[in-house]
Amino acid sequence: MTSRHFPRPNRAALALTVLLAAGVTGCGIGTTGPVRAGAPASGVQRPGDGAGTVRLYFAGPYGPRPVTRRTDAALAPQQALDLLLDGPTRAERERGLTTHVASGAAGRLTATTSDGAVDVVVPLRVSAGELDVTAVSQLVCTAAHADVPGDLPADEVDVRIHENGIRSARPWTLRCGAGGNATPVTG
Template structure:
């Protein structure tokens, strides 16, 4: 999972239980850093409270259904969600985290999902879409 440091988002490795997938990783992320992670300076930018992010794995992708609008979150919080989902175990297709497409579905928004990836710096980056003639 990804937490926040003064230098941006930072990965924190935790052992995954058998059968774990993106939902397990997102639930752990929302629970916040452990005592030892906090001692290393890792914090979260996600809103406090009992929020549920729903994560569903697909071939080479994860669909994230958020209880917030992306505009209600800071950049670091979005990075945490996207990069944790992309690096989670149990995503079919055998892709590296940087190649996993994370499709963000915002609460109350009727429009389609926002496709992003976790870049090499641990930041959410829009997936480039190319239309005909581009």
């Protein structure tokens, strides 16, 4: 009887064979068509686009949310706040966005600018809770992201809120902080 001697298999070749077989068989997930997954991405401007944009802040289920809208040119804080007061568009409402800024503020809210700052006179009293924290954040962040003289980043623009429809000597000075929340300026 003759004995045949078979060579021992190469472990590297065996491992490669297993990997190739796994790659050929796939992961078991079949092909699908397009899947509807919500609103398209927003907030990032396309490079080289000549049109302007404005960033407005609305209230979402988890706090203030920015919305970028196309405009013909950069908007001053007053123009941006006027758009904010008009409320979210239908598409924005379908994404769950609302506003906490009282509709009674329209036409009576004014914004003026100076170098690196915006003075916003509101017809309501913040200190009495007539304008809640979310509404204040909406106003502050929308104003700070508008075209403010001084070319400061939005988080360094001082937004001074004057309440009760009167420009006061002691306004609330705030900045647009992380996540679209208004934060007090101290010192």
